[in-house]
Amino acid sequence: xxxxxxxxxxxxxxxxxxxxxxxxxxxxxxxxxxxxxxxxxxxxxxxxxxxxxxxxxxxxxxxxxxxxxxxxxxxxxxxxxxxxxxxxxxxxxxxxxxxxxxxxxxxxxxxxxxxxxxxxxxxxxxxxxxxxxxxxxxxxxxxxxxxxxxx
Amino acid sequence: xxxxxxxxxxxxxxxxxxxxxxxxxxxxxxxxxxxxxxxxxxxxxxxxxxxxxxxxxxxxxxxxxxxxxxxxxxxxxxxxxxxxxxxxxxxxxxxxxxxxxxxxxxxxxxxxxxxxxxxxxxxxxxxxxxxxxxxxxxxxxxxxxxxxxxx
Amino acid sequence: xxxxxxxxxxxxxxxxxxxxxxxxxxxxxxxxxxxxxxxxxxxxxxxxxxxxxxxxxxxxxxxxxxxxxxxxxxxxxxxxxxxxxxxxxxxxxxxxxxxxxxxxxxxxxxxxxxxxxxxxxxxxxxxxxxxxxxxxxxxxxxxxxxxxxxx
Amino acid sequence: xxxxxxxxxxxxxxxxxxxxxxxxxxxxxxxxxxxxxxxxxxxxxxxxxxxxxxxxxxxxxxxxxxxxxxxxxxxxxxxxxxxxxxxxxxxxxxxxxxxxxxxxxxxxxxxxxxxxxxxxxxxxxxxxxxxxxxxxxxxxxxxxxxxxxxx
Numbered sequence: 001x002x003x004x005x006x007x008x009x010x011x012x013x014x015x016x017x018x019x020x021x022x023x024x025x026x027x028x029x030x031x032x033x034x035x036x037x038x039x040x041x042x043x044x045x046x047x048x049x050x051x052x053x054x055x056x057x058x059x060x061x062x063x064x065x066x067x068x069x070x071x072x073x074x075x076x077x078x079x080x081x082x083x084x085x086x087x088x089x090x091x092x093x094x095x096x097x098x099x100x101x102x103x104x105x106x107x108x109x110x111x112x113x114x115x116x117x118x119x120x121x122x123x124x125x126x127x128x129x130x131x132x133x134x135x136x137x138x139x140x141x142x143x144x145x146x147x148x149x150x151x
Numbered sequence: 152x153x154x155x156x157x158x159x160x161x162x163x164x165x166x167x168x169x170x171x172x173x174x175x176x177x178x179x180x181x182x183x184x185x186x187x188x189x190x191x192x193x194x195x196x197x198x199x200x201x202x203x204x205x206x207x208x209x210x211x212x213x214x215x216x217x218x219x220x221x222x223x224x225x226x227x228x229x230x231x232x233x234x235x236x237x238x239x240x241x242x243x244x245x246x247x248x249x250x251x252x253x254x255x256x257x258x259x260x261x262x263x264x265x266x267x268x269x270x271x272x273x274x275x276x277x278x279x280x281x282x283x284x285x286x287x288x289x290x291x292x293x294x295x296x297x298x299x300x301x302x
Numbered sequence: 303x304x305x306x307x308x309x310x311x312x313x314x315x316x317x318x319x320x321x322x323x324x325x326x327x328x329x330x331x332x333x334x335x336x337x338x339x340x341x342x343x344x345x346x347x348x349x350x351x352x353x354x355x356x357x358x359x360x361x362x363x364x365x366x367x368x369x370x371x372x373x374x375x376x377x378x379x380x381x382x383x384x385x386x387x388x389x390x391x392x393x394x395x396x397x398x399x400x401x402x403x404x405x406x407x408x409x410x411x412x413x414x415x416x417x418x419x420x421x422x423x424x425x426x427x428x429x430x431x432x433x434x435x436x437x438x439x440x441x442x443x444x445x446x447x448x449x450x451x452x453x
Numbered sequence: 454x455x456x457x458x459x460x461x462x463x464x465x466x467x468x469x470x471x472x473x474x475x476x477x478x479x480x481x482x483x484x485x486x487x488x489x490x491x492x493x494x495x496x497x498x499x500x501x502x503x504x505x506x507x508x509x510x511x512x513x514x515x516x517x518x519x520x521x522x523x524x525x526x527x528x529x530x531x532x533x534x535x536x537x538x539x540x541x542x543x544x545x546x547x548x549x550x551x552x553x554x555x556x557x558x559x560x561x562x563x564x565x566x567x568x569x570x571x572x573x574x575x576x577x578x579x580x581x582x583x584x585x586x587x588x589x590x591x592x593x594x595x596x597x598x599x600x601x602x603x604x
Contacts, residue, residue, distance in 0.1 A: 086388045321497055322501065359509070362507060
């Protein structure tokens with residue numbers, strides 16, 4: 001059996017290797033079986049032309065949250081790759097902080113379906129100020145026995 | 152009539168405001184009516200955990216290329232917002248440079264469908280070394296008469 | 303104010319005009335604000351080559367459930383059209399009956415995002431025998447002042 | 454080596470088992486390596502509430518065309534299942550006949566990406582009267598060694 005601590009450590013170590021997260025300023029907030037939360041402070045370096053966070057940055061944290069949620073359901077030694085995702089953008093990604101909550105819809109041997117909700121917080125850390133700004137669904141693939149593709 | 156130069160100038164000015172492009176290192180390579188190309192040198196700051204460019208960075212340049220291709224078909228004064236996109240990731244985004252080619256599938260009054268192909272170039276600038284690594288389809292919305300949403 | 307009964311009557315009348323529902327054998331099970339349920343008995347006329355219900359038939363009831371859920375949130379006189387949908391197929395659509403539950407994620411003036419879960423019931427009408435077999439997200443467009451596009 | 458005739462025979466035999474195609478009135482028009490065409494005469498039994506072909510019927514022929522295009526690239530003995538698809542609906546599906554042209558974007562060992570364009574023909578069989586009404590992208594999964602999942 002894989003302990004919760006071992007799973008969290010595994011995701012933390014993998015997240016730390018995702019250099020793009022550092023580049024954007026995203027951090028891993030929580031890891032539970034089947035659920036991963038990533039937060040991203042809103043800063044001008046992430047903006048598109050109208051002063052909102054670019055859909056690509058929103059998609060980036062949503063994809064990672066969905067992918068790591070899937071990874072919590074995969075046996076150790078497997079790597080996770082995104083096969084596809086779709087994101088609907090519902091409101092401008094603005095405010096103080098974005099929060100991406102990834103959850104597993106159905107875990108399979110080869111393919112896992114996850115989704116991620118992204119909320120824009122007017123006040124960072126104030127869940128009461130959250131507004132849903134994007135919804136992503138992603139197909140994640142479990143990779144086995146391929147050099148370099150672990151976690 | 153809108154001249155080609157005016158359209159290119161409009162897209163260039165809008166692109167220059169997309170701070171995320173600067174953050175990632177992406178540049179605008181070409182603008183034609185219905186077709187926009189964005190390039191992104193592959194650097195470690197963009198990586199996910201296995202040493203490939205993160206799907207989110209791939210999606211970012213694909214979304215911008217698709218969106219600006221749509222904008223070339225919209226009257227002046229309209230702003231473009233992404234309503235949704237889906238991206239299929241076909242091969243690891245690795246090599247020297249990514250090239251996202253956005254084209255318009257169908258331009259409508261309110262909604263435009265664009266797609267973007269993303270190629271990984273083993274040798275930067277060598278089209279012969281290109282390999283298709285992602286395909287995106289996006290629904291773009293033309294925004295009119297909303298403060299701050301122009302281009 | 304639109305009464306619940308008026309909304310249900312509006313959806314029922316529109317559903318009755320969807321000849322494809324009759325062709326497939328689907329019926330409208332319930333209508334609430336923001337939530338519509340459609341059921342489809344599993345019969346061989348709906349099969350693909352392996353003896354499961356074809357993904358297209360699954361998508362059909364999911365799209366209608368999502369679309370009508372959106373319509374419950376639109377003012378009278380508007381028509382609803384699907385701009386796009388994505389469906390992930392999670393398990394073979396088999397058993398006695400499929401149940402598509404459409405709900406509204408976010409209702410907007412022009413665009414509404416709905417989703418639909420499709421469950422396969424081993425025993426028709428036995429919720430305890432339900433298994434999630436598909437998840438759809440759809441962008442619905444509200445159409446105003448276009449001849450013939452009402453409801 | 455698999456001959457073209459053998460591939461066509463394989464797809465024809467599988468298509469004949471897709472009872473939903475018969476229910477809707479769709480026929481297989483052509484099979485080539487990586488490309489499959491399905492046609493659907495427009496009849497009232499396929500309509501949604503405004504008198505257009507229901508998005509679900511459009512998606513059904515597009516999904517089958519995309520899936521069979523993928524199957525032409527898979528070794529004999531494999532079965533094909535749709536993991537997910539997204540469809541953008543660009544114009545009302547009206548006229549005399551719909552034509553779905555499925556092509557392979559990238560064939561992989563486990564996953565294949567196909568796309569399908571659906572055209573509405575004002576005059577059945579007159580390619581000059583075609584108008585693009587939908588674009589689908591689909592992820593197909595090759596199934597091996599599972600009872601009943603062949604072709």
